[in-house]
Amino acid sequence: MKELIVIKCGGSTLDQLTSSFFRSIIEMKNSGKNIIIVHGGGPHINQVLEQMNVESTFVKGLRKTTEDVLEAVEMVLCGKVNKKLVTSIQQVEGLAVGLSGCDGKLLTVRPVDQENLGFVGEPTDINTTLIDSLLAEGFIPVIAPIGVNEEGTHYNVNADSVAAAIANAFGAHELVFVTDVDGILQDDHLLPKASCEEIEQLITDGTIYGGMIPKVVAAMKSLTGNVKSVVIMNGESDQSLYDGELIGTKIFKSENTQHVVM
Numbered sequence: 001m002k003e004l005i006v007i008k009c010g011g012s013t014l015d016q017l018t019s020s021f022f023r024s025i026i027e028m029k030n031s032g033k034n035i036i037i038v039h040g041g042g043p044h045i046n047q048v049l050e051q052m053n054v055e056s057t058f059v060k061g062l063r064k065t066t067e068d069v070l071e072a073v074e075m076v077l078c079g080k081v082n083k084k085l086v087t088s089i090q091q092v093e094g095l096a097v098g099l100s101g102c103d104g105k106l107l108t109v110r111p112v113d114q115e116n117l118g119f120v121g122e123p124t125d126i127n128t129t130l131i132d133s134l135l136a137e138g139f140i141p142v143i144a145p146i147g148v149n150e151e152g153t154h155y156n157v158n159a160d161s162v163a164a165a166i167a168n169a170f171g172a173h174e175l176v177f178v179t180d181v182d183g184i185l186q187d188d189h190l191l192p193k194a195s196c197e198e199i200e201q202l203i204t205d206g207t208i209y210g211g212m213i214p215k216v217v218a219a220m221k222s223l224t225g226n227v228k229s230v231v232i233m234n235g236e237s238d239q240s241l242y243d244g245e246l247i248g249t250k251i252f253k254s255e256n257t258q259h260v261v262m
């Protein structure tokens with residue numbers, strides 16, 4: 001079986017990703033690995049919500065999603081953002097297919113807290129059938145984080161948790177969170193590695209806040225499942241994803257667990 005790399009491209013960094021970033025994804029693929037991309041789109045959603053005069057608030061890094069917000073989220077993520085990423089990959093000779101968690105019953109979710117967060121879902125099941133056939137045909141699936149519950153209602157899902165659920169379902173070799181910061185920062189310094197215990201402490205003392213919370217929570221969950229290695233890195237750095245050792249924050253289960261080192 002080919003090694004699988006799941007790459008989560010943060011909405012925060014999408015517009016800054018260069019063709020060399022996408023070329024390094026193709027290099028990884030050409031070296032015999034399967035690639036799945038999951039993307040966010042926070043800033044793009046904010047822009048459209050502003051144009052629509054719809055207010056949006058965050059609770060612990062998750063966007064409170066009313067029906068109006070959901071409409072904008074779905075439009076932006078499944079439309080503009082997803083297709084732009086697909087095109088960027090195809091411009092460097094890759095073959096990509098854009099889809100959301102709705103397609104092929106890929107992502108089943110349940111509400112996180114309907115009363116306080118509205119249509120925000122969390123993954124409960126991944127149907128691997130469609131992605132398996134796309135990978136077998138040589139495509140790079142590009143997934144927008146919209147999920148569906150058993151009744152067919154659509155939900156906005158934090159892209160970090162979708163990436164982790166997919167990485168777990170497919171037993172990914174690596175889960176890479178590409179974002180707009182170099183990794184987990186403490187007093188402006190990059191932590192080259194962090195254990196789950198350290199991360200819990202950094203959340204408690206407020207060092208990790210906002211959008212970094214769902215990211216590290218997703219990272220930690222994936223490590224207790226089938227994922228071997230997790231790194232948070234900057235998409236704007238010159239570093240190629242293909243360069244063996246990725247520079248960023250490597251997250252591992254505990255000080256004694258060495259298998260997470262990339």
Ligand SMILES: Nc1ncnc2c1ncn2[C@@H]1O[C@H](COP(=O)(O)OP(=O)(O)OP(=O)(O)O)[C@@H](O)[C@H]1O
Pocket residue numbers: 009010011012013039040041042043159160178179180181183184185186207208209210211212213215
């Ligand atoms: N300790 C920390 N170290 C680094 N960044 C942190 C920390 N705590 C909070 N952050 C914030 O987390 C942000 C990254 O998460 P954010 O959700 O904004 O981006 P993303 O997940 O890449 O994009 P999207 O949510 O659109 O997919 C950083 O820009 C920073 O503001």
Ligand SMILES: [Mg+2]
Pocket residue numbers: 010040042160211212
């Ligand atoms: Mg985020």
